[in-house]
Amino acid sequence: MYWFTKEQFHTYQETEKGVFGLFDTPEQxxxxxxxxxxxxxxxxxxxxPFPVHGLDDAMGLPRSGIPWVSFFMGVFGxxxxxxxxxxxxxxxxxxNFSGKALNAWPAYIPVVFEVTVFMAGMSGAFTLFYLxxxxxxxxxxxxPDITSHKFALWIPATSPNYKESEVxxxxxxxxxxxxxxVK
Amino acid sequence: xxxxxxxxxxxxxxxLVEGGKTYKQISDEILTxxxxxxxxxxWRAFLLSATITIIDLAIIGYLMYDGLYIxxxxxxxxxxxxxxxxxxxxxxxxxxxxxxxILFLFRQGWRTGINRAAEAMTIFAVLTAASTLIIHIGRPWxxxxxxxxxxxxxxxxxxxxSPLIWDTFAVSTYLTISLVFWYIGLIPDIAILRDRATHKxxxxxxxxxxxxxxxxxxxxxxxxxxxxxxxxxSTPLVLSVHTIVSFDFAVSILPGWHTTILPPYFVAGAIxxxxxxxxTLMVIxxxxxxxxxxxxxxxxxxxxxxxxxxxxxxxxAYGSEFFIAWYSGNEYExxxxxNRAFGPYAWAYWIMISCNVLSPQIFWVEKFRKSxxxxxxxxxxxxxxxxxxxxxxxxxxxxxxIPANWALYIPTFYDFAMLIGTFGIFFTLFLLFCRILPVIAxxxxxxxxxxxxxxxx
Numbered sequence: 001m002y003w004f005t006k007e008q009f010h011t012y013q014e015t016e017k018g019v020f021g022l023f024d025t026p027e028q029x030x031x032x033x034x035x036x037x038x039x040x041x042x043x044x045x046x047x048x049p050f051p052v053h054g055l056d057d058a059m060g061l062p063r064s065g066i067p068w069v070s071f072f073m074g075v076f077g078x079x080x081x082x083x084x085x086x087x088x089x090x091x092x093x094x095x096n097f098s099g100k101a102l103n104a105w106p107a108y109i110p111v112v113f114e115v116t117v118f119m120a121g122m123s124g125a126f127t128l129f130y131l132x133x134x135x136x137x138x139x140x141x142x143x144p145d146i147t148s149h150k151f152a153l154w155i156p157a158t159s160p161n162y163k164e165s166e167v168x169x170x171x172x173x174x175x176x177x178x179x180x181x182v183k
Numbered sequence: 184x185x186x187x188x189x190x191x192x193x194x195x196x197x198x199l200v201e202g203g204k205t206y207k208q209i210s211d212e213i214l215t216x217x218x219x220x221x222x223x224x225x226w227r228a229f230l231l232s233a234t235i236t237i238i239d240l241a242i243i244g245y246l247m248y249d250g251l252y253i254x255x256x257x258x259x260x261x262x263x264x265x266x267x268x269x270x271x272x273x274x275x276x277x278x279x280x281x282x283x284x285i286l287f288l289f290r291q292g293w294r295t296g297i298n299r300a301a302e303a304m305t306i307f308a309v310l311t312a313a314s315t316l317i318i319h320i321g322r323p324w325x326x327x328x329x330x331x332x333x334x335x336x337x338x339x340x341x342x343x344x345s346p347l348i349w350d351t352f353a354v355s356t357y358l359t360i361s362l363v364f365w366y367i368g369l370i371p372d373i374a375i376l377r378d379r380a381t382h383k384x385x386x387x388x389x390x391x392x393x394x395x396x397x398x399x400x401x402x403x404x405x406x407x408x409x410x411x412x413x414x415x416x417s418t419p420l421v422l423s424v425h426t427i428v429s430f431d432f433a434v435s436i437l438p439g440w441h442t443t444i445l446p447p448y449f450v451a452g453a454i455x456x457x458x459x460x461x462x463t464l465m466v467i468x469x470x471x472x473x474x475x476x477x478x479x480x481x482x483x484x485x486x487x488x489x490x491x492x493x494x495x496x497x498x499x500a501y502g503s504e505f506f507i508a509w510y511s512g513n514e515y516e517x518x519x520x521x522n523r524a525f526g527p528y529a530w531a532y533w534i535m536i537s538c539n540v541l542s543p544q545i546f547w548v549e550k551f552r553k554s555x556x557x558x559x560x561x562x563x564x565x566x567x568x569x570x571x572x573x574x575x576x577x578x579x580x581x582x583x584x585i586p587a588n589w590a591l592y593i594p595t596f597y598d599f600a601m602l603i604g605t606f607g608i609f610f611t612l613f614l615l616f617c618r619i620l621p622v623i624a625x626x627x628x629x630x631x632x633x634x635x636x637x638x639x640x
Binding site for chain 1: 340342356375379396407408416423626
């Protein structure tokens with residue numbers, strides 16, 4: 001069931017030290033993520049050039065919580081989009097336009113709709129920027145090929161059961177072509 | 184179970200990306216035009232459209248200095264070419280949103296080959312459309328009066344019951360949401376450009392634009408959700424925008440405008456003209472940038488089918504309007520339509536009918552649906568026809584209720600300059616886009632590319 005949990009707002013973890021291995025196909029990274037989850041490495045991460053189907057489940061990530069933000073901001077936009085013209089025409093600035101009612105609410109619907117869409121869409125986008133920790137242009141990828149055609153599994157040194165030699169061996173055993181230790 | 188190549192062949196499933204490419208090849212090939220020095224052809228096209236834009240800006244400057252009276256607009260036809268251009272360009276934009284949002288919700292994998300360029304087309308078309316509105320105000324520096332803002336003139340607010348204010352809200356929301364949707368889709372692709380760039384300045388620019396995207400799956404998970412939300416919001420948004428544009432006409436009480444058919448008729452027409460523009464641009468882009476294996480015949484054929492269907496809808500609307508004009512027994516309505524088809528602007532009406540209703544019928548034949556020259560010609564005809572559709576709607580107002588008011592609308596040099604200028608602005612922006620950003624959504628194409636290991640999925 002999809003209900004509000006804090007874990008739905010998982011964020012990109014900025015980690016400096018650790019080990020990463022490079023894989024060639026989405027199938028390999030899926031398999032590697034499943035195995036790594038079993039090993040209980042905390043805060044491990046997969047880097048891929050495109051969204052890999054099923055990787056969220058393999059990593060044990062819950063569904064994103066952004067729909068909650070969009071929904072509530074949409075409701076806010078809807079309320080605001082109605083109250084603004086209503087308070088304005090029926091109270092603040094009462095002018096009779098060709099004998100129409102002061103509170104001619106059906107005429108507000110286009111504006112109410114547009115404001116709702118605007119608030120829901122923009123809040124979703126800004127939440128993405130916040131949760132993915134975007135807006136740090138000086139951040140470097142682990143390997144320049146990751147954004148193009150390589151798949152990386154990253155195990156950070158912050159994980160409690162992290163032992164460098166063990167982790168290197170583990171990633172190699174998963175079939176990584178290239179394993180690099182970042183210190 | 185994996186679907187073997189043989190089964191796919193038997194079922195006639197065509198790969199969305201041809202040539203069995205690796206992920207690296209996909210990145211390399213799509214980014215070739217961005218990495219290399221522009222070709223002569225690009226420079227020629229760019230210089231031409233940039234020159235038109237600069238001349239257009241100068242003419243706009245003169246128009247502001249001298250006043251709108253130098254245009255052909257008069258009392259019954261108070262809107263003229265500006266509103267025709269506005270509706271035309273807003274309509275062009277709608278196909279981009281349709282491809283990126285509605286086809287996304289329907290899980291149409293084929294959209295990935297064309298959605299980036301179509302969304303760019305949307306944004307530039309809406310910007311072009313907005314520019315015609317701002318110029319039409321006559322005092323563009325007061326354009327912000329369209330928005331409700333607290334001001335020093337006492338409680339003085341915009342009228343929320345006016346379709347012109349609905350339009351302001353619809354167009355500005357549409358522009359922002361489309362821009363954000365496009366940009367969010369671009370971030371991972373800009374990150375590829377950043378990681379490939381060797382020149383310092385280029386690397387810096389792409390670093391800033393990519394916002395530090397590194398491809399983390401936690402980020403991808405949110406990214407996919409936001410794409411879905413924006414697609415779900417854009418779908419009703421795109422319908423609302425052209426509905427509201429049609430309200431500019433339908434809410435008035437003029438014969439020929441005051442009809443309930445206008446919203447669906449405008450939306451169908453918008454999709455129709457927008458797809459024609461996408462075909463025009465894609466046929467050129469796949470030749471010039473050598474992207475034939477990404478924008479395949481399947482993409483083009485699907486778009487041609489949509490052009491045919493929406494062309495029939497538009498044709499039905501033309502017929503229905505005529506029928507209701509007669510069936511309602513309203514003599515003003517009846518006169519307006521007879522005047523459209525047989526009055527002084529009959530030539531425009533028949534250009535509209537032959538371009539919009541007759542020319543797409545050729546797509547019933549599969550051979551023509553798959554022929555590049557035929558589809559290119561039809562797409563140009565449809566663009567011309569859809570411009571004339573708006574011209575017919577706006578200009579046949581020249582004979583209103585009082586015969587003493589009757590006058591012809593004769594566009595002057597300045598009207599034509601504004602029309603040509605909009606094409607200059609649009610193509611300048613589009614050509615720049617093709618040079619500095621990937622024309623195909625690389626990350627999304629990779630998700631639909633056939634797997635080299637036999638399609639295990």
